[in-house]
Amino acid sequence: MADGLPLPHDRGHLLWTMEDGPSRKLLSSFDRWSTALVGDDDISEPFFQGDGIVKASIIARQDGIIVGCAMVDYVLQVWAPSLSISWKAGDGKRVSKDDLIATLSGPSVAVLSMERTLLNILGHLSGIATWTKQWSAVAPKQIACTRKTVWGMLDKWAVHMGGGLTHRLTKHDAVMMKENDFATMKGHGDTNEQRIVAYINDIDPIEIHGFLEIEVRTQKEAMLAAMAWSQKGETEIPFVIMLDNFSPEACKEVSEQLEEQGVRHTIILEASGGITFETLETWRECGLDVISTSALNRGVSPLDISMLVEDH
Numbered sequence: 495m496a497d498g499l500p501l502p503h504d505r506g507h508l509l510w511t512m513e514d515g516p517s518r519k520l521l522s523s524f525d526r527w528s529t530a531l532v533g534d535d536d537i538s539e540p541f542f543q544g545d546g547i548v549k550a551s552i553i554a555r556q557d558g559i560i561v562g563c564a565m566v567d568y569v570l571q572v573w574a575p576s577l578s579i580s581w582k583a584g585d586g587k588r589v590s591k592d593d594l595i596a597t598l599s600g601p602s603v604a605v606l607s608m609e610r611t612l613l614n615i616l617g618h619l620s621g622i623a624t625w626t627k628q629w630s631a632v633a634p635k636q637i638a639c640t641r642k643t644v645w646g647m648l649d650k651w652a653v654h655m656g657g658g659l660t661h662r663l664t665k666h667d668a669v670m671m672k673e674n675d676f677a678t679m680k681g682h683g684d685t686n687e688q689r690i691v692a693y694i695n696d697i698d699p700i701e702i703h704g705f706l707e708i709e710v711r712t713q714k715e716a717m718l719a720a721m722a723w724s725q726k727g728e729t730e731i732p733f734v735i736m737l738d739n740f741s742p743e744a745c746k747e748v749s750e751q752l753e754e755q756g757v758r759h760t761i762i763l764e765a766s767g768g769i770t771f772e773t774l775e776t777w778r779e780c781g782l783d784v785i786s787t788s789a790l791n792r793g794v795s796p797l798d799i800s801m802l803v804e805d806h
Contacts, residue, residue, distance in 0.1 A: 501762065502668065502705040502732045503638045503661045503784050506654030509647065512586070516564045516651075519663070523647040524568040531611050532573050541574040541608070544601025548803050550609075552596040552616070554589040555798035558624035561585050561655045562616040563596075565648070569611065574604045586623075586655045595799065602803075609801050617796030618645065619652040625794045626656025629771060633778040633785055640766065641665070642788035649791040658790055668704040669697075673711065673738075687715055694722040699731040707734035707764070716748045717755070724757045732762055734784070739767035742780040749781025 509520040516524065554560075563585045570577050577600035583589050595616070598605060629637045638659035643649040650660040662668050671693060673686070682692040690708060697706070710716045716735050723733050737745055745765050752758035764784035769777055777785050 501635070501659065501784065502734070503659040503764075503786075504635075505660045505663050505667065506650070508663060509651045509654060509660070510564075510585075515585075516568075520564075520647065520651055521568065523651075524565045525572075527645060527648055528565065528569045528572065528611075531614065532569070532608075535607075535611055537573065537607060537611075540572065541576050541601065541604035543576050544603045546602040547600060548602045548605055549597060549599045550605055550801050550803045551594055552598060552612075552799060552801050554583075554591060554593045554595055555800055557590050558588070558620050558797040559627055559656060560587050560589055560595060560616065560620050560797075561623040561652045562619040565615050565619070566596075566612050569615070570608070574600070574608050576600045576604050577608065598801070605803065613799055613801060614796075617799050619648060619655075620797035620799065621794050622649055622652035622791045623656035624797055626653045626658040626790050629774060629790060630657030632771075632774045635659070636778060636783070636785055637774075637790070638764075638784050638786040639790040640786050640788045642792055644792060653790050656790075659784065659786075661784075661786055662704075666703070668707055668734075669702050670707040670709070670736075672709040686711065687718055690715055690719050691722045694719060695725075699726060699729040702731050705732035705734060705762075707736055709736045709738050711738050713740075713744060713748055713751070717751060720752055720757050720761055721755065724760060733760065734762040734764050736764040736766060736786075737782075740765055741768075742773070742776045745777075745782055746780040 509517055560583045563581055577598060579596050579598050581596045582594045638661045639653045640661055647663060650663060654660050676686050676689040679689045682689045708719045710719055719735055749763055752761055762783045764786055765782050766786040769785055769787045
């Protein structure tokens with residue numbers, strides 16, 4: 495890791511802490527997504543009361559990490575205040591197959607109407623957290639998700655709970671210049687290399703909020719970006735070079751070249767593209783600070799969780 499430079503990709507504390515639970519930012523996401531989820535299930539008004547009180551058990555059907563309890567509490571508070579829930583496993587807790595996660599009680603119509611929404615929340619987020627934990631066990635404090643998400647900031651919360659890095663929570667958390675950004679820079683050179691150098695030369699670090707990240711596609715672009723940044727002198731703004739679709743061997747070569755030029759300590763080196771869990775060990779050992787992938791949260795199987803109503 496670049497000496498003395500904290501990873502700006504670790505922003506999960508802005509969503510959740512064990513001491514305080516969900517932040518206002520995360521609660522706002524709960525509100526947006528819960529409204530969409532219950533609306534899509536044709537629920538248009540809250541369940542305040544009803545007859546036929548029943549009790550249901552929410553059960554894990556496989557081992558995993560539970561995430562989504564705080565959101566379920568929020569959904570019930572807003573949309574089904576007639577229901578009460580008692581948690582046996584909270585956010586971030588490991589469960590084993592057949593463990594009781596929670597008991598839910600209240601009017602039968604509310605229980606049955608809310609069943610699928612609650613299980614979707616717990617299954618989706620717990621699946622991401624469980625899968626992320628496997629990645630972070632191989633590359634601790636190194637593996638990060640991207641802004642390619644299914645459920646937006648909720649996905650990033652689940653990644654955080656699984657031990658992964660959230661990267662940017664929103665586009666405004668950093669200045670990130672990618673291929674399409676440089677393609678729009680008319681008058682700053684005819685090649686991507688020229689535009690990268692021109693952009694870095696022109697930018698004032700004081701104007702950057704969060705951190706600066708530059709996407710590069712070749713080793714030459716990476717070295718030009720690093721050398722241009724080194725001319726800025728001492729700055730507290732983290733500078734990230736993201737190696738897009740590089741091989742592990744090429745990443746290692748870039749890291750070694752930066753060391754030889756004496757600028758490695760000023761750079762946070764990230765790679766993204768073509769990274770799989772099966773090859774993660776190789777990526778972990780090729781001189782990178784951050785390994786980012788959408789595989790942490792996209793296409794992930796939900797944790798198998800079911801609800802059973804007690805038969806009276």
